[in-house]
Amino acid sequence: MRTAIATVCLSGTLTEKIEAIAAAQFKGVEIFENDLLSFNGTPADARRMIEDLGLKTITFQPFRDFEGMPEPQRSKVFARAERKFDVMEELGCDLLMICSNVSPDSLGGIERAAADFYELGERAAKRGMRVAFEALSWGRHIHDYRDSWEVVRRANHPSVGLVLDSFHILARGTDLSAIRSIPPEKIFLVQMADAPRLDMDYLSWSRHYRCFPGQGDLPVDDFMLALHATGFDGLLSLEIFNDRFRAGSARSVAIDGHRSLIGMLDELRRRTGSPIADLPDIPSKAVCSGVEFIEFAVDERNAVGFEKTLRGLGFRKAGNHRSKAVTRWQQGDINIVVNADKEGFAHSFNITHGTSVCALALRTTDASATVNRAVTLLDQPFQQPVGPGEMNIPAVRGLGGSLLYFVDRMNGLDRLWDIDFEALELDQGQEAGLTVVDHISQSMHYEEMLTWLLFYTSLLDVQKTPVQTVIDPGGVVQSQAMETKDGSLRLILNASQSQRTLSSRFLNELFGSGVQHIALATSDIFATVARLKENGVELLPIPENYYDDLEVRTDLSADDVERLRSGNILYDREGAGEFFQVYTRTMEGGFFFEIVERREYKGYGAVNAPIRLASQTRLASVDVPPGL
Numbered sequence: 319m320r321t322a323i324a325t326v327c328l329s330g331t332l333t334e335k336i337e338a339i340a341a342a343q344f345k346g347v348e349i350f351e352n353d354l355l356s357f358n359g360t361p362a363d364a365r366r367m368i369e370d371l372g373l374k375t376i377t378f379q380p381f382r383d384f385e386g387m388p389e390p391q392r393s394k395v396f397a398r399a400e401r402k403f404d405v406m407e408e409l410g411c412d413l414l415m416i417c418s419n420v421s422p423d424s425l426g427g428i429e430r431a432a433a434d435f436y437e438l439g440e441r442a443a444k445r446g447m448r449v450a451f452e453a454l455s456w457g458r459h460i461h462d463y464r465d466s467w468e469v470v471r472r473a474n475h476p477s478v479g480l481v482l483d484s485f486h487i488l489a490r491g492t493d494l495s496a497i498r499s500i501p502p503e504k505i506f507l508v509q510m511a512d513a514p515r516l517d518m519d520y521l522s523w524s525r526h527y528r529c530f531p532g533q534g535d536l537p538v539d540d541f542m543l544a545l546h547a548t549g550f551d552g553l554l555s556l557e558i559f560n561d562r563f564r565a566g567s568a569r570s571v572a573i574d575g576h577r578s579l580i581g582m583l584d585e586l587r588r589r590t591g592s593p594i595a596d597l598p599d600i601p602s603k604a605v606c607s608g609v610e611f612i613e614f615a616v617d618e619r620n621a622v623g624f625e626k627t628l629r630g631l632g633f634r635k636a637g638n639h640r641s642k643a644v645t646r647w648q649q650g651d652i653n654i655v656v657n658a659d660k661e662g663f664a665h666s667f668n669i670t671h672g673t674s675v676c677a678l679a680l681r682t683t684d685a686s687a688t689v690n691r692a693v694t695l696l697d698q699p700f701q702q703p704v705g706p707g708e709m710n711i712p713a714v715r716g717l718g719g720s721l722l723y724f725v726d727r728m729n730g731l732d733r734l735w736d737i738d739f740e741a742l743e744l745d746q747g748q749e750a751g752l753t754v755v756d757h758i759s760q761s762m763h764y765e766e767m768l769t770w771l772l773f774y775t776s777l778l779d780v781q782k783t784p785v786q787t788v789i790d791p792g793g794v795v796q797s798q799a800m801e802t803k804d805g806s807l808r809l810i811l812n813a814s815q816s817q818r819t820l821s822s823r824f825l826n827e828l829f830g831s832g833v834q835h836i837a838l839a840t841s842d843i844f845a846t847v848a849r850l851k852e853n854g855v856e857l858l859p860i861p862e863n864y865y866d867d868l869e870v871r872t873d874l875s876a877d878d879v880e881r882l883r884s885g886n887i888l889y890d891r892e893g894a895g896e897f898f899q900v901y902t903r904t905m906e907g908g909f910f911f912e913i914v915e916r917r918e919y920k921g922y923g924a925v926n927a928p929i930r931l932a933s934q935t936r937l938a939s940v941d942v943p944p945g946l
């Protein structure tokens with residue numbers, strides 16, 4: 319299949335859009351008429367620019383309100399089409415996309431529409447052009463692809479074909495089986511879009527919320543299976559109307575688009591077991607089995623305070639890097655790397671962002687295959703010089719310029735602690751019963767959220783869970799989790815459109831997107847909290863009202879509630895599952911740790927998030943010493 323993208327997906331001028339599309343390695347582009355109308359040059363100038371960048375215009379669109387018009391409008395519509403053919407001739411494009419009529423003047427009737435298309439087909443053929451018909455989900459008479467196909471079938475003209483738009487078909491929940499019997503040569507264009515499940519009219523849903531395949535909730539993979547059954551091997555183009563994309567960077571959105579198509583076609587190849595033309599070989603999604611380490615970039619001044627925090631949480635210094643000012647801190651199956659080196663990636667990250675997470679390392683089955691998959695998906699691989707004999711750990715660029723490393727056993731990368739670090743006698747710190755990393759929560763700009771969702775879900779074998787809306791004292795935060803089936807890796811993306819939420823303020827303090835909190839698991843929250851108190855760790859205070867309410871709305875005994883209250887522990891229940899959470903105070907820069915105990919509980923305590931955010935907001939207005 320030949321992949322393309324419509325100019326309407328991106329922000330910017332036509333020139334900026336075309337440059338972004340070429341930079342994302344597309345070969346085809348759909349030109350939206352409005353982009354051409356606002357272009358400062360002739361259609362021939364646009365053609366030169368498009369072709370100079372190695373692109374081809376595959377479609378000119380949209381041509382509206384065509385079929386079923388009574389006279390005198392009918393004659394005018396045909397005259398208008400001829401003018402579009404003139405423009406297309408100059409533009410070097412041979413396909414005009416026509417969407418179904420929404421005009422109150424239009425007349426219904428498949429036969430009438432077919433006759434109009436036959437006549438238009440005759441006119442197009444004379445000029446070496448073709449036309450393709452799309453059923454808009456809100457079309458006046460035709461809003462179902464089975465009807466638009468019947469029009470095309472009856473028009474029975476070689477220059478008249480069909481457009482299948484996954485949004486219009488999936489949004490209405492139209493049965494997909496009829497796609498399978500459409501002759502592939504009559505499908506002139508396939509337009510791909512996904513969308514979140516929303517309960518609203520089709521027009522507003524389509525115009526504002528479409529997204530790339532994999533970013534939404536529609537069954538695009540089922541649509542692709544039906545399409546595949548036809549033997550279709552033609553034009554597959556992205557057509558997305560999305561307010562976030564219009565506000566985002568054209569270059570990054572174009573890359574997201576291409577990434578989504580590669581990921582979707584790879585999925586199709588795996589599901590059908592048949593090759594897809596033009597799709598490069600690509601390793602399967604990385605199966606992750608947890609977090610190998612979390613690396614913090616610190617400077618000398620803050621290292622002491624930060625290490626005190628780690629010690630308070632029960633971490634013990636377990637190793638010194640052989641050639642760098644880097645230490646390993648350990649507890650249970652958790653490794654924290656503190657990088658205070660004066661050179662290299664972590665140092666420059668620290669200069670920009672202050673004390674912050676500069677890298678995450680995930681355990682995968684095959685780290686180099688993971689990076690190969692990432693490169694095919696247009697992610698950015700990362701390399702930096704390593705000392706003699708030290709390990710070169712495969713990595714890609716992640717959120718906010720941070721790194722995502724991959725560590726495996728297959729290539730012996732899990733020996734990094736022995737090879738790169740000199741083990742230390744564990745010091746006499748007090749462990750606090752922390753066992754594994756439970757989840758990693760990243761805050762980002764609202765416009766970036768779908769980008770990072772796609773980044774993770776296209777690369778890793780993780781499932782996304784429904785978006786949660788969390789109320790912060792300064793506004794609304796959207797929160798989306800992604801998890802492996804066994805829960806060994808849980809990532810959370812947070813974003814907010816309000817500048818006043820904690821999530822947005824974190825972005826400002828950090829000068830960019832990044833890890834805002836890390837949750838560490840314990841199997842006994844009460845014992846852990848007791849140990850943290852002994853270690854002098856101050857936890858986030860939770861208001862009394864919360865516990866009064868807890869006593870009323872749960873069947874917890876007064877004693878149970880008292881234990882929670884005295885530990886500043888938040889509580890949630892999900893069926894028989896129970897969840898316990900506490901938070902450290904926020905460090906300079908906005909980062910904090912969370913400690914959780916799960917008892918058959920799958921969520922993240924979303925019900926408690928407003929309480930936590932309110933407490934953090936209250937504390938943020940007073941001075942908090944760095945460290946804890």
Ligand code: MG
Nearest residue numbers: 452483509557
């Ligand atoms: Mg469309």
Ligand code: MG
Nearest residue numbers: 759837912922
């Ligand atoms: Mg959390």
